[in-house]
Structures are given as structure tokens and as C-alpha cells.
Amino acid sequence: MATMHDVARLAQVSVSTVSYVLTGARPISQATRAKVLTAMAELDYQPNAMARGLASRRSRILGLLLPMDERGLGATETAFVTGAAAAASAVGYHLVLSPVGGGGDLDGLRRLASQRMFDGVVLMEVQLADERVTALQQAGVPLVLIGRTGDTDGLSYVDIDFAQTVREAVAHLVGLGHRQIVYVNHSAETLASGYGPALRTRDAFVTAMTGHGLEPVMIPAQDSAAGGRAALAAAFARTPDLTAVLAMNETAVFGILGELTARGLAVPDDVSVVSMVTSPQVAELATPALTTMTSPGSAMGRIAIEALVRHLDGAGDERHQQLLPCALEIRGSTAAPRSRHTDGG
Amino acid sequence: MATMHDVARLAQVSVSTVSYVLTGARPISQATRAKVLTAMAELDYQPNAMARGLASRRSRILGLLLPMDERGLGATETAFVTGAAAAASAVGYHLVLSPVGGGGDLDGLRRLASQRMFDGVVLMEVQLADERVTALQQAGVPLVLIGRTGDTDGLSYVDIDFAQTVREAVAHLVGLGHRQIVYVNHSAETLASGYGPALRTRDAFVTAMTGHGLEPVMIPAQDSAAGGRAALAAAFARTPDLTAVLAMNETAVFGILGELTARGLAVPDDVSVVSMVTSPQVAELATPALTTMTSPGSAMGRIAIEALVRHLDGAGDERHQQLLPCALEIRGSTAAPRSRHTDGG
DNA sequence: CCGCTTCGTCGAACCGCTTCGACGACTACC
DNA sequence: GGTAGTCGTCGAAGCGGTTCGACGAAGCGG
Numbered sequence: 001m002a003t004m005h006d007v008a009r010l011a012q013v014s015v016s017t018v019s020y021v022l023t024g025a026r027p028i029s030q031a032t033r034a035k036v037l038t039a040m041a042e043l044d045y046q047p048n049a050m051a052r053g054l055a056s057r058r059s060r061i062l063g064l065l066l067p068m069d070e071r072g073l074g075a076t077e078t079a080f081v082t083g084a085a086a087a088a089s090a091v092g093y094h095l096v097l098s099p100v101g102g103g104g105d106l107d108g109l110r111r112l113a114s115q116r117m118f119d120g121v122v123l124m125e126v127q128l129a130d131e132r133v134t135a136l137q138q139a140g141v142p143l144v145l146i147g148r149t150g151d152t153d154g155l156s157y158v159d160i161d162f163a164q165t166v167r168e169a170v171a172h173l174v175g176l177g178h179r180q181i182v183y184v185n186h187s188a189e190t191l192a193s194g195y196g197p198a199l200r201t202r203d204a205f206v207t208a209m210t211g212h213g214l215e216p217v218m219i220p221a222q223d224s225a226a227g228g229r230a231a232l233a234a235a236f237a238r239t240p241d242l243t244a245v246l247a248m249n250e251t252a253v254f255g256i257l258g259e260l261t262a263r264g265l266a267v268p269d270d271v272s273v274v275s276m277v278t279s280p281q282v283a284e285l286a287t288p289a290l291t292t293m294t295s296p297g298s299a300m301g302r303i304a305i306e307a308l309v310r311h312l313d314g315a316g317d318e319r320h321q322q323l324l325p326c327a328l329e330i331r332g333s334t335a336a337p338r339s340r341h342t343d344g345g
Numbered sequence: 346m347a348t349m350h351d352v353a354r355l356a357q358v359s360v361s362t363v364s365y366v367l368t369g370a371r372p373i374s375q376a377t378r379a380k381v382l383t384a385m386a387e388l389d390y391q392p393n394a395m396a397r398g399l400a401s402r403r404s405r406i407l408g409l410l411l412p413m414d415e416r417g418l419g420a421t422e423t424a425f426v427t428g429a430a431a432a433a434s435a436v437g438y439h440l441v442l443s444p445v446g447g448g449g450d451l452d453g454l455r456r457l458a459s460q461r462m463f464d465g466v467v468l469m470e471v472q473l474a475d476e477r478v479t480a481l482q483q484a485g486v487p488l489v490l491i492g493r494t495g496d497t498d499g500l501s502y503v504d505i506d507f508a509q510t511v512r513e514a515v516a517h518l519v520g521l522g523h524r525q526i527v528y529v530n531h532s533a534e535t536l537a538s539g540y541g542p543a544l545r546t547r548d549a550f551v552t553a554m555t556g557h558g559l560e561p562v563m564i565p566a567q568d569s570a571a572g573g574r575a576a577l578a579a580a581f582a583r584t585p586d587l588t589a590v591l592a593m594n595e596t597a598v599f600g601i602l603g604e605l606t607a608r609g610l611a612v613p614d615d616v617s618v619v620s621m622v623t624s625p626q627v628a629e630l631a632t633p634a635l636t637t638m639t640s641p642g643s644a645m646g647r648i649a650i651e652a653l654v655r656h657l658d659g660a661g662d663e664r665h666q667q668l669l670p671c672a673l674e675i676r677g678s679t680a681a682p683r684s685r686h687t688d689g690g
Numbered sequence: 691c692c693g694c695t696t697c698g699t700c701g702a703a704c705c706g707c708t709t710c711g712a713c714g715a716c717t718a719c720c
Numbered sequence: 721g722g723t724a725g726t727c728g729t730c731g732a733a734g735c736g737g738t739t740c741g742a743c744g745a746a747g748c749g750g
Contacts, residue, residue, distance in 0.1 A: 001459065002704055003705090004706065005706080014730045015706090015731090016708080016709075016732090017728090017729060017744065019708060020709095020729085022707095022709075025708080026709090026729085028729085029728060029729090032729080033735085046456055046459035046461075046705055047707075048399075048460065048461050049404075050398040050399040050460060050461065050462070050707090051706035052706080052707055052708080053398075053399075053707090054393075054398075054707070054708090054736065055397050055707040055708040055709080055734080056708055059395055061441070062556075068427070072626065072643075073423050075417070078417060078418050081426075082442075082444070085413075086444050089443065089444050093444050096441050096444065097409075098430070098439065098440075099427070114346065115394040116393050117439065165415065190723095224711090225629045225632075231715095251630075254629070261632060262632075281596070285599040285630055286599075287599070287603030333586070338404040348735095348736060354724080357701065359739080361700065361740095362699060363699085364737070365698090365739095367737095368738075369731090370738080371698075371699085371739090374699090392736085393735085396737040397736080399707085399736080400704080400737040400738040401705085402705075402738080403740095419693075448745095680704060692731085692750095693750100694747100695746100695747085696735105696747080697741100697745085698746105699728090699744090700741105700742085701740105701743105702733105702741095703740085704737105705736105705739105707739085708733105709735105710732090711731100712729100712730085713728105713729090713731105714721100714727105714728095715726105715728090715729105715731105716727075716728105717724100717725085718724085718725080718749085719725100720723095
């Protein structure tokens with residue numbers, strides 16, 4: 001491995017000159033620059049990342065903190081992670097995937113932050129009240145959240161615009177003529193734990209339905225196919241003439257579809273289904289393919305990283321707060337309701 | 346941020362003594378150790394990762410090189426990545442997710458390797474003939490492959506035992522009484538490009554079927570639901586009385602299921618389906634849930650990292666070569682064939 | 691009681707880069 | 721033509737650790 005000294009010697013200049021050629025921190029004449037560049041090429045020189053990081057106090061490494069308690073990432077999260085990795089790589093940063101124990105491991109987090117390995121971090125799966133955020137802030141690490149806390153004062157975040165997403169989804173169904181729409185949310189425990197997406201979509205659903213003069217019927221469901229089945233059964237018990245299901249639960253939605261088929265109901269002729277915050281790949285797995293509110297997973301990853309890097313490179317300490325809506329993608333699982341009951345109620 | 350000097354001053358010892366307390370490279374008396382530890386606690390000292398990396402020439406960072414050309418990772422790859430991240434974190438290493446341009450970007454790879462940022466790397470999606478492997482070897486980076494090249498001499502790798510996996514899958518179907526089994530593989534282009542899993546399962550399928558005295562019928566399919574549909578149509582054209590499908594293509598298998606339903610055929614009563622190298626989460630999305638050869642994604646990630654770290658920490662330069670079979674998990678998509686043709690040919 | 695190890699600690703030399711102050715050589719302006 | 725800036729370059733001092741050689745104090749066999 002050639003070092004800067006080797007390059008300097010070969011080019012007959014000082015080390016600092018080599019450094020300035022590399023960083024552009026000071027002007028260098030064309031002639032000198034050429035000499036140095038030639039020497040670098042000849043020696044196949046690559047700057048040592050650790051040395052650079054130590055001297056400049058910038059590691060050019062970003063941390064992606066993800067909770068590891070869950071049983072694996074969903075398609076949306078995966079898209080987010082790869083989008084973030086690609087974006088980081090594109091701007092010359094490295095991205096460390098750092099699984100952190102869910103919640104309890106605050107000390108571990110602080111230790112991580114104090115090692116000065118990360119120039120900044122992206123924190124995933126933020127809860128409404130999240131002590132990790134304050135821990136990280138106190139450690140002085142530049143921070144971008146995915147999701148957001150209740151109080152976002154002085155914080156940078158990127159999140160899904162759940163209100164807008166739900167509004168559009170409901171508008172789509174109502175526009176098709178649906179009146180009996182049931183919302184299948186995450187489980188009651190998840191709601192109770194303060195999981196932002198579940199709470200925000202719940203509120204948004206109530207608002208949207210009420211706005212259309214309709215009754216907001218909501219059913220919780222476990223994150224599993226069985227949970228979806230059970231939820232659909234519960235939905236029919238409560239609203240026998242439902243014609244549409246809005247689901248917030250990638251896993252449960254397939255159970256819903258299965259249960260629908262088992263009951264001899266066709267999608268979309270008897271019941272329309274919209275799956276929210278869902279990736280196209282998953283949507284295509286169903287037959288018919290699911291109409292979804294497509295999650296901007298990869299874009300969110302990119303935007304989060306770009307915001308973080310902008311904050312690091314630029315001197316400004318502006319906060320980046322952005323909400324991204326999910327895009328309605330109409331596939332085969334939604335249609336006008338078959339006029340079973342023309343006007344009853 | 347307190348430094349080692351601060352700790353040394355407070356504990357009234359030299360910096361090197363503090364270092365020895367930390368690394369254990371030399372014996373330190375109980376009394377001194379206690380003084381140092383107390384000082385560290387008082388100052389809330391955390392060693393600087395960059396400085397340590399520079400001085401020790403060990404960054405404690407591992408690279409996970411994944412091709413970024415594809416449209417996102419599947420569930421199996423995701424499990425692999427998270428498994429690797431968890432394993433790295435457990436042994437005190439960091440894991441950098443490094444998307445590298447597929448194939449052509451050899452120079453970028455070399456540059457990456459020369460930066461000495463990674464103590465070692467895990468290379469995913471290895472092709473049968475993969476120049477990235479030699480590039481990395483020449484750069485002198487400790488390396489573990491996921492998948493394997495044609496010639497694995499002197500290389501460490503972890504891969505799926507495709508031969509064993511296919512043998513078990515076929516045995517399962519044959520054991521149920523199936524005789525007309527069609528194998529749906531990846532696309533012809535993928536085969537032609539030298540994609541190991543596709544080639545190895547192809548060969549294994551021929552061997553397994555021939556071993557049972559059966560004819561190995563194989564159909565390629567694009568990696569999409571539509572591809573699965575087309576493949577199934579082709580399969581029926583070629584083998585009208587097929588009773589079982591063995592699929593090597595997580596995406597296509599859902600198209601196959603859809604097409605089966607469209608043709609009025611029930612799973613598993615009319616046609617049994619086994620999906621290979623598939624995660625349980627995906628299996629549960631289908632109705633009925635798919636019988637799979639479950640991919641050991643997370644375990645592979647863990648094993649790869651552990652092998653790499655063992656190689657780094659231990660002095661030994663033994664190679665780690667390991668094949669992991671997929672486990673047969675019987676769910677609802679396989680059953681004995683309905684005796685449509687009792688014995689016909 | 692002497693010479694030899696072993697133990698515990700220190701000081702100093704790096705690791706390979708960035709960055710600051712200094713300085714000679716020009717250019718520019720009055 | 722003297723003074724004041726720029727420009728281009730150099731030397732040296734870090735950045736915060738690790739690690740090696742050295743050395744005094746014990747411990748030990750003869």
C-alpha cells in the first residue's frame with residue numbers, strides 16, 4: 001500500500017501538497033498537480049480511510065440504526081435500506097447497518113455514538129415517544145428520523161404522509177361507489193405501544209370517512225395471515241354488507257384475501273381491497289394484483305441520507321422535515337361495488 | 346469527548362498503561378487497573394474508533410458487497426443481510442452495506458478494497474465465473490463468498506446445498522405419489538449468464554428425477570408473476586397430465602398459483618406446488634400456504650460473518666467452505682395427487 | 691548474595707492523513 | 721519603487737490511539 005509520503009517523494013513535493021491536490025483545500029498549480037497525479041497513478045495510490053477520518057474528524061460513515069427485535073424487515077423497509085445505501089454510496093459515504101436492541105439499549109446507543117465512528121445517523125422505526133432520539137441528540141450526533149416523534153421541534157425527519165395517503169385511498173373507494181368501508185389496522189397492542197403509523201392512519205381514517213358522511217369502522221389485526229382472516233371475520237360480523245377493505249398491514253392483507261376466497265367472495269367484484277404502504281413487488285403477488293398506496297421506501301431512504309449529508313457538508317443547521325405520500329396505484333383488487341343492495345342501509 | 350490522555354492524567358498513569366488496560370495486550374496490576382477503570386467511568390470515556398483503527402490497522406468494519414442492479418432484495422436476501430448485521434454486531438464489528446455496480450465496476454471494487462476501510466468483506470450474488478473474486482483476492486482483502494464460483498480452490502464460501510435441497514423436494518413429491526413433476530427454473534437468460542443456483546438446481550433436478558426413473562421436465566420463467574403464468578401454460582402444453590410443480594423462483598410461483606386458479610385447478614388437490622429457497626413469510630402469503638424448501642437466509646448471514654471474523658481474529662488461514670440445505674417445510678400446497686389417471690402413460 | 695527472569699509501567703515512535711502558520715515570488719496599485 | 725495582497729508550497733504539529741524497547745522491582749535457583 002502506497003502512502004502519501006511515497007507519492008510526495010516520487011512527485012518531489014511535500015506531503016501537504018499532495019493532500020491539497022486531493023482535497024482542494026488550497027490552490028495548487030497545474031504543473032504540480034500533474035506531477036502529483038502522475039505519481040498517484042503510478043503507485044496506484046488510495047488514501048487510507050482511517051487516517052483520513054482521524055485527521056479530518058470526519059469518518060464519512062453514516063449509521064443506519066434499525067431495531068432488531070422484529071422478525072425481519074418487510075419489503076418497504078428493505079427498499080428503504082437499499083435506497084439509503086445507494087444514496088450514501090452515491091455521495092461518497094459508507095452506510096453501516098447497525099441493529100440496536102429495541103428501546104432498552106440506550107447505553108449501547110450512547111456508546112456507539114461516542115465512538116465517533118458515525119458522522120451522522122438515520123434512526124428507523126421511531127416511536128411517538130422515543131428516548132433514543134434524546135439520547136442521540138445529547139450525544140451530539142447529527143440525526144435524521146424515519147417516522148417522527150410526537151414533538152418534532154428541532155428535529156429532522158422523513159415520514160410517510162399518512163393523512164394524505166388515507167385520504168386518497170378512501171377517496172378512491174368512495175369514488176368507485178363504496179359506502180361500507182372497513183379499515184384493518186395493526187393490532188391493539190401495537191396501537192397501545194404508540195406506533196405512529198397505526199395511530200396516524202387511524203385518526204386519518206376517521207377524519208376521511210366522517211368527511212364523506214360515512215361511518216368509520218375499524219378492526220385491529222395481528223401481523224399475520226391468520227390475523228387477517230380473523231379481522232375479516234370480525235369485520236363481517238360487524239358490517240355484514242361491507243364492500244371494501246382498507247388494510248394497513250402487508251401480512252394481514254393476504255389472510256384477508258384468503259378468507260374472502262374461502263367465503264366465496266370475489267375480489268374485486270364482491271369486495272374491493274386496498275393495501276396501504278405496500279410495495280409493488282408484494283402487490284403483484286396477489287391474484288388479482290392489489291391496488292395499493294405504494295410506499296416510497298427507496299425514495300425515503302435516499303431523501304433521508306441526502307438530508308443528513310447536506311446537514312453535514314453544509315454549515316447550516318436547518319432542519320429537514322418532510323412528509324411523503326404513498327401513491328395510489330390501481331391494480332386489479334378494486335372496482336365499483338356490485339349492486340347487491342341498491343340503496344338499503 | 347475525553348481522550349486517553351485525559352484518562353491517563355486523571356488516573357496518574359501513562360497513556361500506554363491505559364491502552365493496556367483496554368486491550369489486555371500486557372499485564373496490569375489490579376490496583377492500577379482499578380484506578381484506570383475508575384477514571385474512565387468518571388470521564389465517560391469511549392475510545393475513538395478512527396484512532397484505534399489507524400493505529401492498530403484493524404478497522405473492525407466488515408463490508409457486505411451486494412449488487413445494486415436488481416430491483417430490490419428478496420425476502421431471502423433481506424434475511425441474509427439482517428442476519429449478517431446482527432452477527433457482526435454481536436462480535437463487535439460494524440457492517441457496511443456497500444452496493445457495487447454489477448460486474449463492470451471492478452475498478453471501483455479495487456479502490457474500495459485499497460482504502461483499507463474493511464477488515465474483510467462478504468461478497469453476495471457470486472457468479473460461476475466472477476472476476477470480482479479475483480480482484481478482491483489480489484487486493485488482499487479477506488473474503489467470504491455467498492454462493493460460489495466454479496473453482497473454489499483456496500476460497501471461503503457459504504452456499505445453499507442445492508443438490509440436497511432439490512433431492513429432498515423431489516423425494517417429498519415422489520413420496521406423495523407424483524410422477525409428472527415439472528421444474529420451473531429462472532429465465533433462459535439467467536441460466537445463460539452463469540447463475541449458479543439456476544444451473545445447480547437444474548443439474549440436481551435431472552439427477553433426482555432420473556434416479557427415480559422419471560423424466561425431468563424443465564421450463565424457464567421470467568422473474569415475475571406474468572413469467573410464472575407463462576411458464577405454467579408452457580408446462581401444461583408439454584406435460585398435460587402434470588400433477589406437481591417445483592418452483593425455483595419466489596416471484597414466479599405466485600403467477601403459477603394465479604394461473605392454476607384461473608384454469609380451475611385446485612392446490613393441492615389437482616396440482617401440488619413446492620417453492621424452493623423461499624422464506625416462511627413469503628410462504629404464508631399464499632392460500633393455501635406454500636410447502637417450501639425454506640432458505641436459511643439469516644443463518645447464512647451469520648455463518649458467513651462468523652467465518653470471516655474467525656479468519657481475521659485467529660491467525661489460521663483455513664478456508665471455510667460450507668453448504669447449507671434448505672429445510673423442507675410442509676404446508677398446504679402439497680398432497681397426494683388426485684387419481685385422475687390411475688396408471689396411464 | 692549474585693545474576694537471570696518475569697512483572698508492571700513508562701516514554702516515545704509511529705499509523706497516514708489534515709491543516710495551520712510561514713515564507714518566497716509575483717502581481718497590483720498608488 | 722515601496723507596500724500590500726494573492727498564489728503556491730513547505731514544514732511541522734496534531735488527530736487519538738497502539739506497540740515496542742527499556743527499566744526498576746521482585747522473585748528465584750544455586
